[in-house]
Amino acid sequence: MTKTRLYTLLFGCALAIGTASAQAETLTPKIGVLTDMSGGYADIAGRGSAVAAEMAVEDFYAKHPEVKASVISGDHQNKADIGAAMARDWLDNEGVDVIADLTSSAVALAAQRLVTEKDKLLLVTSAGSSDLTGKSCSPNSIAWVYDTYATAKGTGQAIVRQGGKEWYMITVDYTFGEALARDAVEAVTKEGGKVLGESKHPFNASDLSSQIFSAISSKAQIIGLAHAGGDLATSIKQAKEFGVAEAGQNLAALLVYITDVHGIGLDASQGLYLTTGFYWDRTDESREWSKRYFERMNAMPSMGQAGVYSAVMHYLEAVRQTGTTDTATVRKKMGEMKINDMFAENGYIREDGRMMHDLYLAQVKSPEESEYPWDYFNIIDTIPAEEAFRSVEESECELLKG
Numbered sequence: 001m002t003k004t005r006l007y008t009l010l011f012g013c014a015l016a017i018g019t020a021s022a023q024a025e026t027l028t029p030k031i032g033v034l035t036d037m038s039g040g041y042a043d044i045a046g047r048g049s050a051v052a053a054e055m056a057v058e059d060f061y062a063k064h065p066e067v068k069a070s071v072i073s074g075d076h077q078n079k080a081d082i083g084a085a086m087a088r089d090w091l092d093n094e095g096v097d098v099i100a101d102l103t104s105s106a107v108a109l110a111a112q113r114l115v116t117e118k119d120k121l122l123l124v125t126s127a128g129s130s131d132l133t134g135k136s137c138s139p140n141s142i143a144w145v146y147d148t149y150a151t152a153k154g155t156g157q158a159i160v161r162q163g164g165k166e167w168y169m170i171t172v173d174y175t176f177g178e179a180l181a182r183d184a185v186e187a188v189t190k191e192g193g194k195v196l197g198e199s200k201h202p203f204n205a206s207d208l209s210s211q212i213f214s215a216i217s218s219k220a221q222i223i224g225l226a227h228a229g230g231d232l233a234t235s236i237k238q239a240k241e242f243g244v245a246e247a248g249q250n251l252a253a254l255l256v257y258i259t260d261v262h263g264i265g266l267d268a269s270q271g272l273y274l275t276t277g278f279y280w281d282r283t284d285e286s287r288e289w290s291k292r293y294f295e296r297m298n299a300m301p302s303m304g305q306a307g308v309y310s311a312v313m314h315y316l317e318a319v320r321q322t323g324t325t326d327t328a329t330v331r332k333k334m335g336e337m338k339i340n341d342m343f344a345e346n347g348y349i350r351e352d353g354r355m356m357h358d359l360y361l362a363q364v365k366s367p368e369e370s371e372y373p374w375d376y377f378n379i380i381d382t383i384p385a386e387e388a389f390r391s392v393e394e395s396e397c398e399l400l401k402g
Contacts, residue, residue, distance in 0.1 A: 025066070026066055026067070027066060027068070028070065029070075029097045029325045030070050030071075031053055031097070031098050031099075031315075032072050032073070032074070032090045032096040032098070033053050033071060033308070034073075034087060034111065035049045035103050036076065036077070036104065037073075037074075038077065039077060039078045039229075040203065040230035040231060041103045041104070042229075043259040043260075043302075044126060044228065044229055044260070044302045045101055045103040045126040048293075048299065048305040049125070049304065050073035051296050052293065052309040053100060055292070056308070057069045057070065057071055057312065060316045064316075067316055072090070076102075076104065080104070080109075081110075083102075083104065083106075083107035083110055084107070084114060087114050091120055092118075096120070097327075098120065098121040098123060099120070099123070100308055100311060101124075101125050101127075101308055102126060105127045105128060105131075105174075105176035105179065106174060106176070108124050108127035109136055109175065112124075112140070116139075119327050121141075121142070123308075124143045125144045125145050125307035125311055126302075126304035126305075128145075128147050128151070130183060131175075131179060132147065132353070133352045134352075134390065134396045134397055135396040137352045137397035139331065140327060140331070141353045142331075143354055144307045144310065144355045145307035146275070146359065147390075148176070148182075148183045148254075149390045150275065150383075150388045150389050151180070151275040151359075152183035152184035152226075152254045153186075153388070154388060155252055155273050156184050156254070157187055158380075158381075159273060160187075164193070164221045164252070165192065166196055166220045167185075167193060167196065167224050168197050168198070168215040168224065169184065169185070169195060169224045169226055170200075170201070170208065170212070170226065170235060171198055171200050171201070171226040171227065172203050172226065172231050173201060173203070174203055177226050177227055180255060181198065181224070181226040184254050196219075197214070197215075197218050203231065205234065208234050209238055209242065211235075212235065212239055212244065213242065216242065216247050216249065219247075221248075222249070222250055222251075222252050223239065223244065223249055223250070223251050225252065225254060226254050226255075228255045228256075232264075235251075236251060236253070236269055237268055240268045251272060253272050253273075256274035256364075257303060257304070258276075258279070258280070258300055258301075258302055258377070262299070266367045269364045270364050270366040271364060272364040273362070273380075275361055275362070276360050276362055277307065277360075279303075279377050279379060280374065282379060285341070286306075286343075288342070289309070290306070293306075306343050307343060309343070310341050310342065310343035310344065314339055317337065318331075318333040318337065321337075335348075339355065344358070345357075350392075352395060356385040356386070356389060357385050359382075359383045360380075360382055361380045362378060363380055364377060364378075365377065
């Protein structure tokens with residue numbers, strides 16, 4: 001064999017090995033689940049959100065081993081300073097590419113400023129302030145599941161249209177509650193209703209009796225509950241105890257998770273109207289995934305926990321298709337792809353970071369109507385995405401003004 005022929009063969013082998021090596025190069029995105037592990041929102045997010053992210057990573061790797069993602073999680077304790085410090089450490093020292101869940105709107109807004117500064121990505125699934133995609137919007141943030149505008153509008157509109165025109169608000173006194181109450185008042189008044197008064201309370205209150213008595217005294221037809229998690233459970237249980245129904249008044253919970261209903265029980269929560277982004281028993285695909293989730297958590301997923309899985313899977317697919325974890329490149333690709341999975345059909349990400357998908361008006365079943373475990377909701381209506389969320393024309397987001 002001539003030297004020229006030998007060199008040609010060696011060069012060809014080296015080129016083939018190099019190409020194979022490049023093709024086999026593994027992408028290793030790192031996902032941080034920043035959530036409430038121990039407080040009033042632990043059941044609607046918490047460990048369940050971390051498990052949902054882990055399921056997404058495992059499911060994606062099984063099909064695409066060239067993307068080997070990892071998940072870390074942390075408890076922000078519903079404190080913006082703790083959440084911001086943890087997020088900063090993850091971004092600066094732990095190599096985290098994307099932060100998911102958030103739970104608390106105050107934590108989410110703080111984390112949103114950080115990811116914008118550090119050019120990383122935020123996937124908001126359980127925090128709900130509509131300001132996240134409104135006046136505080138960021139090109140580095142995506143709100144996946146719901147917001148206060150959508151849940152308040154969906155529930156408020158439906159109840160006013162059924163004749164519940166006079167409202168009294170019970171509101172948790174921080175960013176999320178203020179946004180939820182504000183958006184509910186807007187929805188109610190637009191439909192011709194009016195709000196007779198409001199009582200506020202601290203987060204994770206153990207006693208809401210004074211707020212409930214004020215609501216009873218107002219003689220409003222509807223008592224709007226602008227809170228979630230443990231506060232929602234307390235208000236519904238105490239409302240039953242103090243005879244709200246006997247006074248001829250009805251409760252309107254402006255944000256309800258299925259885990260709330262499970263904790264409160266159908267006897268106390270039956271008849272509640274709510275707007276949700278996900279229900280485990282809605283489609284074959286949602287049932288299949290939710291049953292796998294149940295095997296790990298012994299509970300059906302909340303809409304926020306299901307949203308974590310959906311958002312992380314979409315993010316990983318964008319990483320796979322672009323071959324990078326570069327934030328701008330991945331975010332652009334995420335905006336180009338439709339979302340069709342166990343969570344949403346024909347969802348898409350708007351320029352303001354709002355993931356546009358249908359929502360569902362539901363009513364909590366009575367104990368007699370429920371036929372099997374976690375059979376809690378009747379889906380009354382589908383609210384199309386363009387009707388559910390704030391329109392481009394109404395938005396305060398500067399990203400939509402160009």
